[in-house]
Amino acid sequence: xxxxxxxxxxxxxxxxxxxxxxxxxxxxxKRFFRNKLACVGLGIIIVMVLFCAIGPFFSPYGExxxxxxxxxxxxxxxxxxxxxxGSNMGVNVKAPMSSKHWLGTDADGxxxxxxxxxxGRISLTVGIVVVVIxxxxxxxxxxxxxxxxxxxxxxxxxLVEIFNSIPFIPLMLIIASVMFAAGVLPQYKIYYxxxxxxxxxxxxxxxxxxxxxxxxxxxxxxxxxxATGIRTSRKILKHLIPNVMPIIxxxxxxxxGGVILTESVLSYLGVGIAWPYASWGxxxxxxxxxxxxxxxVNIWLPPGICILLTVLAWNFIGDGMRDAFDPRMKR
Amino acid sequence: xxQYIIKRLLICILVLFGVSILLYSIAHMVPGDYVxxxxxxxQNITPEMEQRMREAYGLDKGLVEGYFSWLGxxxxxxxxxxxxxxxxxxEVIGKYMPATLALAGISxxxxxxxxxxxxxLAARRQYSVxxxxxxxxxxxxxxxxxxxxxxxxxxxxxxxxxILPVSGMVTARVNYTGLALFGDLAKHFILPITVxxxxxxxxxxxxxxxxxxxxxSADYVRTARAKGLPERKVIGKHAFRNTLIPIVTLVGGxxxxxxxxxxxxxxxxALEGLGNVALxxxxxxxxxxxxxxxxxxxxxxxxxxxxSDILYAVVDPRVRY
Numbered sequence: 001x002x003x004x005x006x007x008x009x010x011x012x013x014x015x016x017x018x019x020x021x022x023x024x025x026x027x028x029x030k031r032f033f034r035n036k037l038a039c040v041g042l043g044i045i046i047v048m049v050l051f052c053a054i055g056p057f058f059s060p061y062g063e064x065x066x067x068x069x070x071x072x073x074x075x076x077x078x079x080x081x082x083x084x085x086g087s088n089m090g091v092n093v094k095a096p097m098s099s100k101h102w103l104g105t106d107a108d109g110x111x112x113x114x115x116x117x118x119x120g121r122i123s124l125t126v127g128i129v130v131v132v133i134x135x136x137x138x139x140x141x142x143x144x145x146x147x148x149x150x151x152x153x154x155x156x157x158x159l160v161e162i163f164n165s166i167p168f169i170p171l172m173l174i175i176a177s178v179m180f181a182a183g184v185l186p187q188y189k190i191y192y193x194x195x196x197x198x199x200x201x202x203x204x205x206x207x208x209x210x211x212x213x214x215x216x217x218x219x220x221x222x223x224x225x226x227a228t229g230i231r232t233s234r235k236i237l238k239h240l241i242p243n244v245m246p247i248i249x250x251x252x253x254x255x256x257g258g259v260i261l262t263e264s265v266l267s268y269l270g271v272g273i274a275w276p277y278a279s280w281g282x283x284x285x286x287x288x289x290x291x292x293x294x295x296x297v298n299i300w301l302p303p304g305i306c307i308l309l310t311v312l313a314w315n316f317i318g319d320g321m322r323d324a325f326d327p328r329m330k331r
Numbered sequence: 332x333x334q335y336i337i338k339r340l341l342i343c344i345l346v347l348f349g350v351s352i353l354l355y356s357i358a359h360m361v362p363g364d365y366v367x368x369x370x371x372x373x374q375n376i377t378p379e380m381e382q383r384m385r386e387a388y389g390l391d392k393g394l395v396e397g398y399f400s401w402l403g404x405x406x407x408x409x410x411x412x413x414x415x416x417x418x419x420x421x422e423v424i425g426k427y428m429p430a431t432l433a434l435a436g437i438s439x440x441x442x443x444x445x446x447x448x449x450x451x452l453a454a455r456r457q458y459s460v461x462x463x464x465x466x467x468x469x470x471x472x473x474x475x476x477x478x479x480x481x482x483x484x485x486x487x488x489x490x491x492x493x494i495l496p497v498s499g500m501v502t503a504r505v506n507y508t509g510l511a512l513f514g515d516l517a518k519h520f521i522l523p524i525t526v527x528x529x530x531x532x533x534x535x536x537x538x539x540x541x542x543x544x545x546x547x548s549a550d551y552v553r554t555a556r557a558k559g560l561p562e563r564k565v566i567g568k569h570a571f572r573n574t575l576i577p578i579v580t581l582v583g584g585x586x587x588x589x590x591x592x593x594x595x596x597x598x599x600x601a602l603e604g605l606g607n608v609a610l611x612x613x614x615x616x617x618x619x620x621x622x623x624x625x626x627x628x629x630x631x632x633x634x635x636x637x638x639s640d641i642l643y644a645v646v647d648p649r650v651r652y
Contacts, residue, residue, distance in 0.1 A: 037463075037467065037470075158342065158345060158346055158349065159349070161342075161346045161633070162346050162349040162350050162353060164632065165346065165347075165350055165587070165628075165629040165630075165632035165633055166350055166353065166354065166625065166629060167587075167590070167591035167594075167624075167625055167628040167629070168591065169591055169594045169595065170591070170594060170609050170610075170613070170621065170624065170625055170628075171354070171357070171625070173609075173610065173613040174357055174358055174613060174621065175357065177613055177614075177616075178357070178360045257473075257474060261474070261476055264476050264478075264479075265476065265477070265478065265595060268476075268478045269595075269598075269610075281476075281478075284476070284478060284479050284482065285478075287478075287482040287485075287486075290490070290497070293482060293485060293486055293490060294486070294490045297486065300479075300482060301483075304476065304479035304482070304483070307476050307479060308471075308474055308475055308476065308479065311473075311474035311476070312470060312471060312474040315470045315473060315474050316470060319466075319470065
């Protein structure tokens with residue numbers, strides 16, 4: 001009898017140990033990794049981040065190092081080696097692809113591959129920073145509007161509409177010319193652009209978060225929270241925000257690609273990152289010179305493909321996230 | 332219903348005021364004003380002359396004063412005179428509108444023509460190879476930077492194969508008339524429209540697909556199938572008609588996006604449209620045109636949302652205001 005009981009107990013324990021209980025987070029992860037496109041996207045992003053973050057340490061060249069060439073001997077001379085002032089020395093522009101310069105050099109005699117690495121740092125950073133800014137502002141404003149409703153809601157939603165109806169690209173151009181005239185140094189320009197983009201993008205986030213909070217507010221568990229008499233800030237932070245988390249994560253991944261794309265457009269138009277610093281967008285803008293467009297595909301095609309791959313990867317991840325978070329999408 | 336529309340219109344006006352204040356104050360901060368641009372390097376201009384020119388162009392006023400004088404004129408339909416074109420802004424917008432309308436209108440039509448059938452097809456065969464292919468292509472389209480895609484197309488079709496023009500609206504130094512002119516214009520619009528459609532169609536396609544999926548899982552579709560209706564009727568009559576409701580909202584929201592999206596495409600292909608003119612206006616400090624153009628898009632956005640909200644109620648009898 002005693003034996004039976006311990007045996008039963010043992011079996012019970014074993015059964016419980018073998019029982020896999022998944023937390024909601026694990027369920028989401030499981031659904032996410034089942035999506036092949038999303039996995040591919042994640043892979044691309046990891047490779048890109050490694051390439052841009054670690055790549056420059058392996059590249060022997062600098063971001064804006066200019067290469068010279070001895071016109072008589074055809075020997076390449078680096079900027080740092082000195083003796084580049086000679087009459088027989090010229091800048092090694094538009095060099096073809098070779099073992100020294102895997103993707104050749106650009107119109108100013110700089111190594112294209114190295115610049116792609118540095119440019120990628122900018123694009124990826126811009127994506128993350130802008131998304132963080134828009135999320136903080138958007139969640140805060142949307143949360144306040146949705147929770148308090150009434151006049152506060154009215155004011156914030158009108159603000160959202162104002163921001164939504166301003167055409168983005170023309171506005172960015174105006175802001176860029178203000179910055180140019182105000183004498184903002186090229187290396188700081190990108191920080192201003194990140195800030196402005198984050199502030200202009202918050203409206204969409206706020207609208208979504210508000211909608212979500214409006215429907216959550218009416219649920220019974222919120223009434224229960226109300227009945228316990230806890231502080232408002234606690235109600236918002238502990239009970240509402242965690243429940244809007246899925247949609248926040250979703251917006252974050254979905255917007256990442258869009259932000260990187262917009263930054264590249266701005267850089268292409270000459271509004272974003274300025275010379276001599278590299279960004280994928282301003283590396284493509286050499287296509288305006290028809291000679292380069294026609295004969296030096298190695299200069300503008302690789303950075304363009306980098307933009308495409310990165311944005312694509314974020315979009316795949318975003319798509320996978322949406323399916324993973326939506327229980328209705330269960331197969 | 333009428334009360335709802337009136338309320339919405341009033342809100343629109345309020346929002347437009349907000350937009351104009353925000354835009355005016357930013358545009359006012361641009362220090363490289365038009366007068367210093369055109370007088371730069373000209374030694375015959377004295378400071379007094381510059382001052383008088385500023386007065387003539389209305390650039391001497393402060394932020395608040397300038398805004399109210401602009402607003403007063405704008406309310407009378409006078410958006411000022413474009414510095415660059417020396418014509419009233421309204422006329423300049425009217426003059427460059429056709430190119431943008433042609434580009435945006437044809438693109439929008441093609442986008443809908445592609446997005447609706449493909450979206451429905453993808454939804455009907457969810458998780459099949461067809462579905463994955465369509466969705467993957469749509470996402471690639473969304474992820475394509477328009478300027479890069481344009482460069483690739485130019486390299487292949489204009490420079491490489493030489494069958495299409497690189498940029499511009501008409502062939503230079505040739506005076507076509509009638510049908511030949513139309514053919515020439517059409518040739519110049521092929522690449523811009525391709526760029527526009529491919530980079531824009533993806534988001535609409537996904538939208539149609541998502542909505543179709545939702546409808547397909549609805550009870551009335553199951554009922555229709557249970558009745559033994561042919562699949563053609565289930566899709567065409569019961570499911571598709573219901574997906575039309577969100578599509579109506581989509582069309583309303585598309586219009587302003589087309590106009591602002593045209594800025595990049597037009598400048599890449601050197602089309603003489605509103606967007607390209609706006610880009611030049613930024614470099615020249617042409618504040619009246621910029622204000623007019625931005626307000627135009629802002630008004631379009633608001634009207635677009637309003638119209639789609641009203642249409643929503645018209646199409647969907649369940650919606651009551």
